[in-house]
Amino acid sequence: DAGVIQSPRHEVTEMGQEVTLRCKPISGHNSLFWYRQTMMRGLELLIYFNNNVPIDDSGMPEDRFSAKMPNASFSTLKIQPSEPRDSAVYFCASSLGEQPRTDTQYFGPGTRLTVL
Amino acid sequence: QKEVEQNSGPLSVPEGAIASLNCTYSDRGSQSFFWYRQYSGKSPELIMFIYSNGDKEDGRFTAQLNKASQYVSLLIRDSQPSDSATYLCAVNMNERTGGFKTIFGAGTRLFVKA
Numbered sequence: 001d002a003g004v005i006q007s008p009r010h011e012v013t014e015m016g017q018e019v020t021l022r023c024k025p026i027s028g029h030n031s032l033f034w035y036r037q038t039m040m041r042g043l044e045l046l047i048y049f050n051n052n053v054p055i056d057d058s059g060m061p062e063d064r065f066s067a068k069m070p071n072a073s074f075s076t077l078k079i080q081p082s083e084p085r086d087s088a089v090y091f092c093a094s095s096l097g098e099q100p101r102t103d104t105q106y107f108g109p110g111t112r113l114t115v116l
Numbered sequence: 117q118k119e120v121e122q123n124s125g126p127l128s129v130p131e132g133a134i135a136s137l138n139c140t141y142s143d144r145g146s147q148s149f150f151w152y153r154q155y156s157g158k159s160p161e162l163i164m165f166i167y168s169n170g171d172k173e174d175g176r177f178t179a180q181l182n183k184a185s186q187y188v189s190l191l192i193r194d195s196q197p198s199d200s201a202t203y204l205c206a207v208n209m210n211e212r213t214g215g216f217k218t219i220f221g222a223g224t225r226l227f228v229k230a
Contacts, residue, residue, distance in 0.1 A: 033218075035220075042220070042222035043160070043220045043223070045218070055211075055213070055215060055217075056211070056217055091160075100147040100148060100208045100210070102148065103216075103218070104150065105160075105218060106162075107160050109158075109159055110159050
């Protein structure tokens with residue numbers, strides 16, 4: 001398997017623009033996670049889906065952020081409008097999502113977002 | 117109190133020494149505990165997980181879990197410069213909805229000096 005695929009790998013945009021990040025989870029995985037990582041705040045869970053349904057979006061910073069998972073093989077994280085403080089590395093991860101004791105997350109390579 | 121706490125470091129050890137990384141968690145009902153390694157500019161990758169009290173060994177790595185004290189540790193024997201990275205502790209906690217979610221600590225930076 002190719003692992004978790006994210007695109008784009010790097011994104012530079014100007015404040016106020018819409019940004020869409022994409023993720024393809026590992027085939028057969030039922031759970032998908034979006035994280036944001038910064039030096040100041042570490043790795044933060046934004047939202048996670050199980051069987052394409054959003055389960056916990058309490059980490060989404062504000063209404064400017066939205067996430068969708070229209071099918072088992074694709075998810076998007078959208079920021080509209082973007083702000084400089086959104087600059088971070090955004091990771092997507094997937095897992096089988098069946099057994100809490102052994103549920104291991106596999107991370108994609110991340111998207112480095114810079115908002116000028 | 118944060119749900120998962122780690123000393124941010126940096127922890128510096130000489131090559132060949134034992135590196136000891138610690139993590140504490142707040143939820144007594146936590147199910148399982150994971151150690152991830154993250155090299156600079158890369159994504160986290162799993163080293164090992166543990167869910168029973170005691171020690172679990174995998175090569176040069178040993179995870180130790182003490183549920184009564186709510187801490188989990190990772191020992192790296194014969195540390196190598198290639199072990200220099202940030203180590204993230206992650207805990208799977210039950211949710212009231214019946215599912216579970218994973219909470220990551222902030223990570224400990226480890227430097228192994230040649």
